[in-house]
Amino acid sequence: MAASSRPALVEGLKPLAENYDLILCDVWGVLHNGVTAYETAGDALTRFRAKGGRVVLVSNAPRPGAAVGAQLDRFKVPRTAYDAIVTSGDLTRLAIEERIDKVVNHIGPPRDMGMYDGLDVRFGRIEEADYVVCSGFDDDENETVEDYRSRLEAMRRRDLLMVCANPDLIVERGHMILPCAGTIALAYEEMGGMVFYAGKPHAPVYERALAIASQLGGRSIPKERVLAVGDAIRTDIAGAVGFGIDSLLIARGIHAKELGLHEGDLVSDHVQDWADRQPVTPTALMDMLAWEA
Template sequence: MSDALLAAYDAVLFDLDGTVYHGTRVIPGAPETVRAAREHGTPVRFVTNNASKAPDEVVAHLTGLGMPAETDEVHTSAQAGVQLLAERLPEGAEVLVVGTRALADEVARAGLKPVRKNGDRVQAVVQGHSPDNTWAALAEACLAIRAGALWVACNVDATLPSERGLLPGNGSMVAALRTATDVVPLVAGKPQPLLFETAARSVGAQRPLVVGDRLDTDIAGAVAAGIDSLVVLSGVATPKQLIEAIPAERGTFLARDLTGLTEPAEDLRIGPRPGWTVTVEDGVLIAEGDGEELDLLRALCDTAWETGVTELGERAEAALS
């Protein structure tokens, strides 16, 4: 375990949807890996862009999936969104809530007044994912935003992983309001660094590691916070997205799922890999050699990121298909 990836860091910050579970289905190996981190003495934090559940509900969900947790180990985009509101509004200010009861409760705990209807006293709108968000709720928010209310989006994830596949996320609903108002909201959750910074501070971590499945939120948030990251292929990210990733969305390590945390760090690092040689010929990435497909992907990413060439040769494309 001394050479395992998790041993090289003083905290592990886990994304949830697509990394630890898909809705009500745990991703194989997740409970054992979280347990291994705890047994090693590495603090863990669960950092989620999903604003629909309170921390105690997240704890109950994790516990039911075989991963006991404490409420202070959970950091949600709802908490981050309300933090932004509390920093900008006077105590008792009315906040129009588009989201779940859990989000409204967070607003109330911050000394603000959650409401569901627009009115002359509404000073802000906070928007988080809820399966019950309706056109009527968006209409109330539209009126408030057009009247000048501060607008905070807990996150802008376009999709939400589930056991049935990808579903519309909060970002899809935010996009509707952006179209209707021509206003861009403040974003509280990933890819902004606030959630990761808060989670790392909560354990006094100087060298944390982010584990996530989504390049444009998890990995981009880690890059923005200056934190190393492990990309897992158990959720949204695809090999094509990894190869084409812009600098702000490039991870440090790559694994099939979060069980990679117990593997040697150098085996997971994105870069040149034993057994594979990747070159550029006529604007195409050419792979030669033999070995594990994930090692090939790590090597392809390294060359693509260095050269800007992302088109795959036949062998590389076949190996990753």
Template sequence: RGLRQLGAAALALRLAYGAWVHVAHACFAAARAPRAPTLRGGVLPGAAAARGLRQAVVRFYYEDLVKPRRVEKARGWQESPQSQRGIHTRPMTHIANPDVTTLRPGAPRLAQRVHGLSDVAAQYDGFILDTYGVLHDGESVFEGVGDALAQLGAAGKPCVVLENFAGRARVLESQLSEMGLDLAHVAGVVSSGELAHTYLRTRGHKLGSRVLWITASGPDRGGAADFFDGLEGFTLVSQVEEADFILASGVEVMFAGTPREVRMPVVEDDFEAGRFKRKFTRVFRQAIRRNVPMVVANDELQVFRGGNSSAHVLPGRLRQHYELLGGRTLKFGKPSNAAYEEARAVLDEAFARGAGRLDEPGQSEPEPRICCVGDSEDTDLRGARNAGFDSAFVVDTGDAAQHFAGQELTSEGVIELCKEENHRPTVALHRFAW
């Protein structure tokens, strides 16, 4: 009994010491943190300390109590004989693909290397397609794309385009057609800008009517020139103090649509270290003090254009900076589940029209088997995984082209590139071709 009491006292002392360390660290961090603004524009000296203390308690509870128990439980499950009976690597997917290499829990998940879509088309009922880096390079359509879409259409596999594009879907369709892409074999086009437009049209009154617009330069505003068509009651403002919310559909023009337009051509290096970031920071802090939210019509972070090594900043980078300063954001596009659900709805309509799979009479309707084709690890692969879809990783024409330049495409190489387990694709192919 005495030993048990001594052990209990030692445990209590250990837990108290751990809690004290976390609280001391939080108080030190809070002392160095900026004071939090109140609703009246003043400061609340204890807010930062209270927030740090709360985070310390949560961190102590999770890291010292919950996490060790989860690790021990996971180890025991993996080592038990029952864990060897079934292989479950993707609980959200509806694809049973015997050709894809699957491993037991805890082991790396390999991607199947295929030569073209003809190797996997029979395993799926429909496809969700990225455009930039998969179907085209921003100027022209890649070789073999038209034939692949025609082959998928002939096989009864409807395809939906899902792109992080700040403009309306009809503008994206027009741009794809001008590049030479035949949309006859595409069931529909979904853009992040269209999702943002729909939200503002149906629920935008919750945010207000006065908009501070940040967009792209040029007469077409990066495809968003007609964004406010069909949006009644919204007014563009030229002062932060007048704005009810910020709409970010680009990064090159601030206070767009007003006489006070500020042009800011930005690339990655300039944004991280130049005067452009300071201009955004000054305006963003004024907006955050007034609790002004930001609506992001394209949550992509950056893009490389025309073979240039400099990365051009996209609205997703502004969203990250706004959140870092403490602002509230509402983002649209990949990798959020809402974007994939919209693409799924378009595919469901195609299935209902008979363009997809045919079910046997008297049988319950099975869940459609959908594969997402993309070239980006952070948006396409992660978004597909989170939405419960399989994914096909296009290597030679997308973001991974430099990584695999002069190298053979292997499953191990894909694993090395896709560091996180949730980003690993189901299949990997050189390009979008049949």
């Protein structure tokens, strides 16, 4: 689909489907909101695959793809909706493996420790660590970046690399908007610290997803036949633009409040106006992911 200066308003995936062989789809904010699955989204991807397309879920979750798959099963997202899952947790694990002889300090909740499973990792305090992995806030409902300022300052004094396992700044959980590891990483970067971002909007996660899709299909897939779907301008859309692929922004995600969208509202011209003012512009806009209106 040729990009235009103004993103197209679309009511469903159906009219776009013939233009693409592969969809790289965000998970949180598109397939579910952290509490409830969006049935129309799973149905849309299932129908796209039924027509011969492939779907790779690309998530900034700081957990392995298998763990995200198990979560999707609990939400009852149909497995017919996707071929594979690639997460920032997967890329973080690769970064850890490359530094397996180094001491790591972990910032983040216990639920994210699965990325270390099976690895002979040595953990240590910041004062003895060679690098830091940040997967998020210990308590994302009550903490802010300021609660981590002293740790970041200690890291900066030692010039430690931070591996950010979730580049998202915020995430929607039910009706709450909560901070993610990307917020801590951004603060560290602003202090002059070095950060490796393991997920979107950076190219490695897209390269891995495209390679997996090409391997599954037995042929390479040109970028002009790839569509990225997501709800975040900074990660999903910026990542797609940077990687050179088309993008579909789901408006009823983390930007819904900013856009003034309420239940029952439909994407309209004012959403196009808002998209035009962003640093990067999606190819198309949709209310929520669905096959057709």
